Each structure stands twice: as C-alpha cells, then as structure tokens.
Amino acid sequence: MREGKYIIDSxxxxxxxxxxxxxxxxxxxxxxxxxxxPVHQSDVLLIKIEDGKISSTPLKMETEKRREQAASLMExxxxxxx
Numbered sequence: 238m239r240e241g242k243y244i245i246d247s248x249x250x251x252x253x254x255x256x257x258x259x260x261x262x263x264x265x266x267x268x269x270x271x272x273x274x275p276v277h278q279s280d281v282l283l284i285k286i287e288d289g290k291i292s293s294t295p296l297k298m299e300t301e302k303r304r305e306q307a308a309s310l311m312e313x314x315x316x317x318x319x
Contacts, residue, residue: 238265240286242258242296243255243265243281243282244281245280248269248276251268252269253269254266274295279300279303279307281299
C-alpha cells in the first residue's frame with residue numbers, strides 16, 4: 238500500500254475497500270479494525286505507513302466537499318429528467 242489520500246468505496250464483512258484518490262483504479266482492502274477511528278463509506282482519509290502499520294487521519298473537510306459535489310450532481314441529474 239502506498240501513502241496518500243484514499244476514499245472509502247465500501248465496507249463489507251469487516252473489510253474496508255479503499256480507492257487511491259490520485260488513481261481510483263488502485264484499490265486496497267484493509268481490515269476495519271486497523272483504523273483507530275470510525276470509518277464510513279465515502280470518507281476521505283490520509284494514509285501513512287508507520288512501523289509497518291497503517292496510520293490514517295480522516296479528512297473531514299474533503300469528505301464533506303465530496304459529499305456536497307455528489308449531492309449536487311444527483312440533483313442536476315434528477316432535474317434533467319423533468
């Protein structure tokens with residue numbers, strides 16, 4: 238796993254699927270219990286590797302910005318069909 242920003246794509250059966258923000262084709266799967274904070278789908282995280290272990294920091298402003306962009310896009314698509 239490389240260090241950098243990741244987006245949580247999904248969480249299933251205790252596994253968190255991460256997409257590398259610079260290239261969302263790069264996927265990593267990590268056990269949920271490796272995070273020292275709550276994680277949710279679509280969260281943006283800064284991942285660092287320290288002593289062979291994952292260290293992550295939630296990027297709340299970036300997460301909120303992405304959620305707002307997604308909501309705006311959905312609204313535009315909804316209005317386009319009217």
